[in-house]
Amino acid sequence: MSNGIQTKEGNLILDSHKLSYHMDRVNAWENGERIAPVSVDMALTRGCGAMCSFCYAMMQESQNRFSIKTSHALNLLDDFAEIGVRSVSLVSDGESTLSKAYVPFIQHAKKLGLDVANATNAWDWDEEKVDQVLPHLTWVRFTVATGRPESYAAHMYKGPEHTEVFDRAMKNISYAVSLKKKLNLDVTLGIQMVLTPDLEDEIIPFAKLGLDLGVDYAVIKHCSDDEQKTLGIDYSLYEDMYETMKTAESMSNDVTKIIVKWDKIKDGDKPSYHRHFGPQFLLQISGSGLIAPSGGFFNAKHSKLHIGNYVEERFIDIFKSDRYWKAMDYLASPFFDAHTMMGTLPIQHYINVALDNHVKGVQRLKEGTGPKPLHHNFL
């Protein structure tokens, strides 16, 4: 796995994991203790104003959507702090900036000592909102499907004529970049392209856009798919784009790093592991309030792995329940096969690889030495 990219602000690891900086949890897990997740990846809503062609949330519909009120979200954070969660990211399943709980959630997380981050399309991330949250965030990653207005609008909205969504996103991202500079904030700002095999022509324009915006990085990642291949991603086609991706990487400058998630792209739909150990360290929570170990199990199809909903009961009670551990133990048992029973390249992929290698004795994890990488609490 890669060691990260050196930036002016520190070592940036996007194409690997940071388990070495949480060996207390790794050792406790290996001793059979019921560990709290290091990171939680979640959304405050299932709603979203975009219609991205590559969106995995399309496959994540569970039975019911509960309305998450600010009080639910803040209680959730209190419970995270109580059990020892170290970071929370508003990423998966919905556009959290649309939730009324968004600003208070970020401010409360920081107050509790949790590192907090956000991925967004930035369409509804106006200056007032940015002013209220940016000083509290560790990183913000903007979903930017492509580098050109028309193709961006075609892949993220109703059609190529709707370039107003591109303009709005660029305006808001640019404001965040300028505010970071003005206030000398520690926050890392990046844009992300979810690469599908039909988008090769968009790779270089995307890299150029990253440079033009002056964000800290522009990352190119694979597209995940479910086990039925609903999105129809053919991972064998990524290899044809390797040279273009290398060219994009070579465009990096002192301000902006162009990064390709090579490990995930090359692993594709053939992971080295069969068990799904990762959710015990990196838990996902749906924008419907549903708690299931991983986003790939939010769909009603995987109801046997649905553990509870924090709108209906406190997260801490769910975490301490036997049902939480029954689901986690199932994923770590021989009855679960990551090759056939879940989607490709889940958010826990890197830590699944590392934990699998660790317990097999292929490559034991070691305590991280030297300066901690950027965002070390986000696995």
Place this chain on the structure above:
Amino acid sequence: MDIEYKERLKANAFAVTPKATNEWMNLDDSERANIIRSALDKCNFNSNILEFVEAKKDGQVIFRILNDINPSERGELLLDLEFVLKKEVHDFIFINIEPLGDKNSLRKLRGIDIKKETT
């Protein structure tokens, strides 16, 4: 250090998931369904909550949820049922529920339908 647990983790990491036998795969749909139905009859299966839909060649047994089951209950209920079927029929049996499509009206315009079959 809990050596026994550590060894179990290692054994699990290397273990091969039970796969459907040729005998099971050679049965026709109704024969597989009858085997599952008779196993369900034996275990006081609550047909007011769940309806058996299909038993696939790969060992997957599909159910339909008839009445909404609270998220705090449905996972455990289904995992327990899976373990009963593993014991009564074969350890390669695993349970899934019929998938649900996206409810977002905008995203639905993409026309993506959740596939029910693994390709």
